[in-house]
Amino acid sequence: MRARSLPTKIIVYLVLIVLSGLFLMPLVWTISTSLKINERTMQLPPEWIPRWPVQVPAKAAHRINGRWVIDPLSDKKPKKVFRATDDSGAVLRVAELAQTAGAKVVAILEPQNRAGQVLELTLDRKTETGEIVARFEPVLEPHLRWRNYRDAVTYRSKELGYIPMLRQARNTIYLAALSVTGTVVSNSLIAYAFARLRWRGRDVLFALTLATMMVPFPVTMVAVFSVFKELGWIGSFRPLWVPAWFGSAFNIFLLRQFFLTIPRDLSDAAAIDGCTELQIFRHIILPLSKPALAVVGLFHFMYVWNDFLGPLIYLTDERMFTLSLGLQAYQSQHGGTEWSMLMAASMIVITPLILLFFLTQRTFIQGVRLTGLKG
Numbered sequence: 476m477r478a479r480s481l482p483t484k485i486i487v488y489l490v491l492i493v494l495s496g497l498f499l500m501p502l503v504w505t506i507s508t509s510l511k512i513n514e515r516t517m518q519l520p521p522e523w524i525p526r527w528p529v530q531v532p533a534k535a536a537h538r539i540n541g542r543w544v545i546d547p548l549s550d551k552k553p554k555k556v557f558r559a560t561d562d563s564g565a566v567l568r569v570a571e572l573a574q575t576a577g578a579k580v581v582a583i584l585e586p587q588n589r590a591g592q593v594l595e596l597t598l599d600r601k602t603e604t605g606e607i608v609a610r611f612e613p614v615l616e617p618h619l620r621w622r623n624y625r626d627a628v629t630y631r632s633k634e635l636g637y638i639p640m641l642r643q644a645r646n647t648i649y650l651a652a653l654s655v656t657g658t659v660v661s662n663s664l665i666a667y668a669f670a671r672l673r674w675r676g677r678d679v680l681f682a683l684t685l686a687t688m689m690v691p692f693p694v695t696m697v698a699v700f701s702v703f704k705e706l707g708w709i710g711s712f713r714p715l716w717v718p719a720w721f722g723s724a725f726n727i728f729l730l731r732q733f734f735l736t737i738p739r740d741l742s743d744a745a746a747i748d749g750c751t752e753l754q755i756f757r758h759i760i761l762p763l764s765k766p767a768l769a770v771v772g773l774f775h776f777m778y779v780w781n782d783f784l785g786p787l788i789y790l791t792d793e794r795m796f797t798l799s800l801g802l803q804a805y806q807s808q809h810g811g812t813e814w815s816m817l818m819a820a821s822m823i824v825i826t827p828l829i830l831l832f833f834l835t836q837r838t839f840i841q842g843v844r845l846t847g848l849k850g
Contacts, residue, residue, distance in 0.1 A: 509818035510619045516814040527618030620815070627819040630805060640820065642794065643801040650715050650797065651779045657720035658775040659768055665722045666730030667756050671742060681731075688724045692784075700788060714789040715782075719775065726771045733767035734760060769838045777828055798824045 503523065508516050511525040631637050668674075669681050703714045737760060745755045761768070783799040790796060802824060805817040 505818050505821060508814055509623055509822050510621065511623075511815050512620060513813045513815045516818075524617055525619055526616060527620070623815050623819040624823065627805075627816050627823060630816050630820070638801060638804045639794075640798070640801060640823070643796050643798045646712075646795055647780060647797040647799075650712060651776050653712075653716040654719040654779045655772045655776050657716065658723070658726060659772050661720050661722045662726040662730055662771060663761065663764070663768065664756070666727045666734055667760060669727065670731045670734035671739075671755075671760070672752070684724050684727060696788070703789065709789055710791040710795075711789075712795065715779075715785050726775070729771060730764070730767055733764055737763055766838050769835060773831065773835060776831070780824075780828060 504521060507521075507523050507525055511522070512527065515522060515526065628640050629637075630640070669677060669684075699714075700709075703709055706713075708714050708717075741759050741763075742755050745759055750758070781799055782797070783803075786797045786800040790800065802817070802820055805820050806812045
């Protein structure tokens with residue numbers, strides 16, 4: 476096959492960069508929203524760079540009849556722009572300024588702003604009648620509201636009160652540690668038995684194990700819940716981490732495929748030296764399988780960290796809630812959700828996953844590349 480020319484490669488790379496940017500847009504929007512004031516979160520079109528209403532010091536304006544007013548700043552034909560701040564509207568004074576500028580104001584949309592904000596008054600000429608309508612808009616400047624992240628950790632919901640995000644993070648880390656440990660230990664042992672040992676019915680049982688991947692969780696959810704209820708585990712962490720110690724079909728398949736790529740001569744040599752199967756597994760197979768084990772561990776860590784349905788079903792005490800379940804508390808059930816707080820809390824939750832991926836990127840990619848090369 477003829478090698479691609481340089482222009483073709485450049486076009487391919489540009490297309491890939493554009494597509495990558497499109498996939499990153501939700502993350503960029505989440506970061507941008509987490510740094511805004513709540514009043515600016517639902518702007519259309521979306522405001523990608525967070526902006527903040529300009530505050531004007533008293534010496535930059537003069538006070539007339541209890542209102543702070545700034546003189547006209549610029550002329551724009553057919554518009555004239557004034558800036559004013561006030562704590563009660565500044566409508567009358569701005570109307571006077573507009574009239575002195577030779578404009579007949581037929582309507583003024585009174586601003587709904589906080590005291591001290593700068594307002595921009597635009598005089599828009601109507602071509603049909605020649606009259607002018609004044610519109611108020613806050614004057615904005617780029618501003619990143621980093622305090623949203625601090626406030627998200629100490630957020631107090633109207634419905635649920637204080638949201639203990641640090642305690643939820645501790646619960647999530649506790650579950651993730653137990654689950655990942657159980658996943659790596661159990662799945663590696665089962666995969667070793669399927670890949671390296673010869674025993675009757677092995678292939679049939681492996682096929683049945685893979686068939687369980689076709690059964691969705693909602694089908695077995697009620698039955699599994701009934702089992703845990705009979706065991707008295709509802710309301711505890713055990714339904715969320717104990718199943719990880721019994722293996723899963725997907726992880727067993729990944730590790731089995733990787734174990735098949737390891738030369739059997741290494742196991743035979745160790746057996747000749749007197750090693751048992753457990754010693755071969757521990758001292759030869761596991762050290763050579765670190766990339767695959769890292770992939771399995773990372774996948775399951777991400778699953779536990781983002782799991783919402785499991786904690787929702789089995790946990791009844793708010794003190795045991797995980798991060799994914801705790802995020803629901805940031806969303807108001809009666810309207811008025813503070814989206815900036817919700818997005819800041821969401822960024823706090825997903826940041827450990829992003830950092831973990833970049834720290835283990837080389838091992839992760841190597842494990843994915845090597846897993847499944849041999850059937």
